Every structure is written in C-alpha cells, then in structure tokens.
Amino acid sequence: xxxxxxxxxxxxxxxxxxxxxxxxxxxxxxxxxxxxxxxxxxxxxxxxxxxxxxxxxxxxxxxxxxxxxxxxxxxxxxxxxxxxxxxxxxxxxxxxxxxxxxxxxxxxxxxxxxxxxxxxxxxxxxxxxxxxxxxxxxxxxxxxxxxxxxxxxxxxxxxxxxxxxxxxxxxxxxxxxxxxxxxxxxxxxxxxxxxxxxxxxxxxxxxxxxxxxxxxxxxxxxxxxxxxxxxxxxxxxxxxxxxxxxxxxxx
Amino acid sequence: xxxxxxxxxxxxxxxxxxxxxxxxxxxxxxxxxxxxxxxxxxxxxxxxxxxxxxxxxxxxxxxxxxxxxxxxxxxxxxxxxxxxxxxxxxxxxxxxxxxxxxxxxxxxxxxxxxxxxxxxxxxxxxxxxxxxxxxxxxxxxxxxxxxxxxxxxxxxxxxxxxxxxxxxxxxxxxxxxxxxxxxxxxxxxxxxxxxxxxxxxxxxxxxxxxxxxxxxxxxxxxxxxx
Numbered sequence: 001x002x003x004x005x006x007x008x009x010x011x012x013x014x015x016x017x018x019x020x021x022x023x024x025x026x027x028x029x030x031x032x033x034x035x036x037x038x039x040x041x042x043x044x045x046x047x048x049x050x051x052x053x054x055x056x057x058x059x060x061x062x063x064x065x066x067x068x069x070x071x072x073x074x075x076x077x078x079x080x081x082x083x084x085x086x087x088x089x090x091x092x093x094x095x096x097x098x099x100x101x102x103x104x105x106x107x108x109x110x111x112x113x114x115x116x117x118x119x120x121x122x123x124x125x126x127x128x129x130x131x132x133x134x135x136x137x138x139x140x141x142x143x144x145x146x147x148x149x150x151x152x153x154x155x156x157x158x159x160x161x162x163x164x165x166x167x168x169x170x171x172x173x174x175x176x177x178x179x180x181x182x183x184x185x186x187x188x189x190x191x192x193x194x195x196x197x198x199x200x201x202x203x204x205x206x207x208x209x210x211x212x213x214x215x216x217x218x219x220x221x222x223x224x225x226x227x228x229x230x231x232x233x234x235x236x237x238x239x240x241x242x243x244x245x246x247x248x249x250x251x
Numbered sequence: 252x253x254x255x256x257x258x259x260x261x262x263x264x265x266x267x268x269x270x271x272x273x274x275x276x277x278x279x280x281x282x283x284x285x286x287x288x289x290x291x292x293x294x295x296x297x298x299x300x301x302x303x304x305x306x307x308x309x310x311x312x313x314x315x316x317x318x319x320x321x322x323x324x325x326x327x328x329x330x331x332x333x334x335x336x337x338x339x340x341x342x343x344x345x346x347x348x349x350x351x352x353x354x355x356x357x358x359x360x361x362x363x364x365x366x367x368x369x370x371x372x373x374x375x376x377x378x379x380x381x382x383x384x385x386x387x388x389x390x391x392x393x394x395x396x397x398x399x400x401x402x403x404x405x406x407x408x409x410x411x412x413x414x415x416x417x418x419x420x421x422x423x424x425x426x427x428x429x430x431x432x433x434x435x436x437x438x439x440x441x442x443x444x445x446x447x448x449x450x451x452x453x454x455x456x457x458x459x460x461x462x463x464x465x466x467x468x469x470x471x472x473x474x475x476x477x
Binding site: 036059084085087088090092093096098099100101102103111112115116157161162164217 | 373
C-alpha cells in the first residue's frame, strides 16, 4: 500500500487498559491500541485469543470490565454516553452476515437510515441502489437474504453498514463462514473500501489479505497483544516466539 | 330423531349463547395477546424487576386452575373492593369479570409463547440491528418480533383454541354462553341431557374447527411470504 503517513492523522479509536471477563475467564487483559483515521488494522491470532471480543468491545456489543475506549472522542465506557449515536458511525460486519431475514435486500440497507431519520425513504433507496451497485448486487435489491449465496450476503451486509456512512468499519471474521470460492469477492469489496480511506479493523484468518491491505498487523494471543507492526515486520521479521510459531502454522 | 329436534328447537337460544361465547373469546384473546407481548418482553428484558414481575405472574397463573382464578376475580375481588364502592355490575357484570379472568389466564401462556418466539430468533439479528445504531425497542419491533411471529404462530393459534374452550368454565359465574345455556336447557328438560349436551359439543366443535381452518390458511399464507 502507498505510504499514508498515518501517524499524523487524528486518532479515531483509542483503547487504554481494556479488560474483559466472561465470568471467571479473563479474555482480554490490558489491551492498549490506537487507530488513526484511514488506517487498516488486521487482528490475527489463534482462536480464543480475544480478537473478536476486542472488536465487539469497540461498539459495546460486549461491555468492558475495565479500561477506557474512546471512539471519535466519545468515551463509550462511560455509562452516560448515548451508545446508539456512537454506533451510527461504526459499521460492523459479522462472520454470519446477520442480514435481517424478514426484510428484502433493499430494506435491509434502508432500514437504519430511515428509522434513525437520517434520510427520507427515497434518499435511502437511492443510496442503497448506489451501494448495491458498488458491491455488485444491483440486481438483487428485491430478493430476500435466503435467496443469496454466502458471498452475496456478506457483500450486502457491507452495503448495509455503509448506508449509515460510518467513519469506522469493524469486520469480525467476514470470510470465515464462506465457501472458498466466495472469499475473493468479499475481500475485493473490502480492499476497495480500504483504498477509499476507510478506517478499518479486521479480525481475519486471511493472511494474504492482511499482508496486502493492512497498514498494521496486531498479533493477539491469550488476551494480550503479543506483537504488532507493519505486515513486513510481522510476516517477514517477527520477533516473538509465539508469533513465529502461529505464522508457521497458518502460512 | 331427538338430537335434531333439540338442535332446531333450541336454535335461537344457542345462537344468543354462541354469540356470548365468541364475544368472550375475542375480547379475551385480544387482551391476552397484548398481555402476552408485554410480559413476554418483560421476561426477555435485562431489567431484573420486570423479569421478576413477569415470572411471578406466569407462575401464579400456571400454578392455579382457571376456575379458582375466576372465583377470586369475580367473588373475591368484588367482596374485597366493596367497601370502596366497587361492584362488577358497574362495569358489565360477570361478562367483564369472566373476560378479565380469561385474559389474565391466556395472557400468561401467551407470554411464554412470546418469550419462546423471541428466544428462537438468532441473537445475531439483534446485534446487527443494534450495531447500526437502532435502539433495543426499535430492533425488537422491526427485526426480532416480526421474525418471532412466524415461529409463534402455531402456538398462538393453539392457545386461541384452548382459550375458546376455556370460556366454558366461565359459565360458572352466570354468563349465558354455550355451556350455561346447555345447563339451563337441561334443567328444564332433564330427560334430554344427552341430546342437549351433544348439541353444545357440536357448537364448540364447529367454532373450533372453523378457527383451526382459518388458522391453517393464515399460517400457509404467512409462511409463503416468508
């Protein structure tokens, strides 16, 4: 990727001392991360390392047990914050797509902007059609999610998130539930987004994608950040034993 | 044949009684559906106190017979509230009391149906809606409940049929619905017990069958659109 000089850009997400427990189990132990505007960060690591939980803390789908998460200047660990307002600006794409099965593709995309009164029905529809075109699904506007393939569903889910014009996009293993031949079409959409300057945090097992698109790779294990750096630093010159052994297994 | 003669001769009184039964059922089922949605939502809410209220309500209703509930509401409540000037007469008499009892009863079962329906919807649907910035209430209304409805439909219809037949128990407080009408007719013609009660049974059978048929059609239509 071209040099974006990211450190000069404003900080979009700042996480300090984040802790998260599920009952007795501490899945995140003192996470500290800063993400700058336009940065693409890929989270990699073995399953159970806390990557997805970390991501879900960023839009408060999981509530942090300690530490501070500041998104766009809003401290979302503060009880008084209107989390719905903050979430409007953070898109999230799920492993299992989670398209609304009772709504058509078009209505999946227009629901939130219309319900939250950000757009009129007509505006939302126009925007939805543009987005569907962008992800190559303009002919699917009036079908229901169950009629789409996995790859199409995920592209639609991305379009749904983009309809809110978020500044930040979170991707939680977006290609893990896909048949291999459909992974590429979803990654292509994500690559295009990255190129457009979207701030993205991606939990992924697609090392090729991480290497090509990420500005920074964070390797997590056991609820900690073990190592982070540019794709070159992580994939070619990893320093930590655990990073090297993980990469040996997956590459 | 005696049965045919009974059916024809009692036609007018049974039509009036049938209308009472159907009125009682419709009023109660509408109220029960509203109660069911409210208390079903209470049960799945993360608010402890609402969860408790709902669990206590459902527990009491499921743990006591409808007949006893009816007595408590019609006789018990009237006696307790008499010092404050309350009488069932003022608000429609036994019919209202019966409707209240039946609504509360069916409402508890409906709440359980609604809870089950909501819990059957994949949690990812709620998460996706919330992640877009929709409030819990909006996500429930626009995404979760419509999906839960399809799952709930057979159970709701089943409850409708049960409650329709339960109106029979309400006869005890003196509403002249189908069963009460049967009792009165038998009291005046004790030798005709069998044909009269068969006639009553036929009326119930007809309305329940019609209701299940309608339900089947609705269910098919709805699942088609799904």
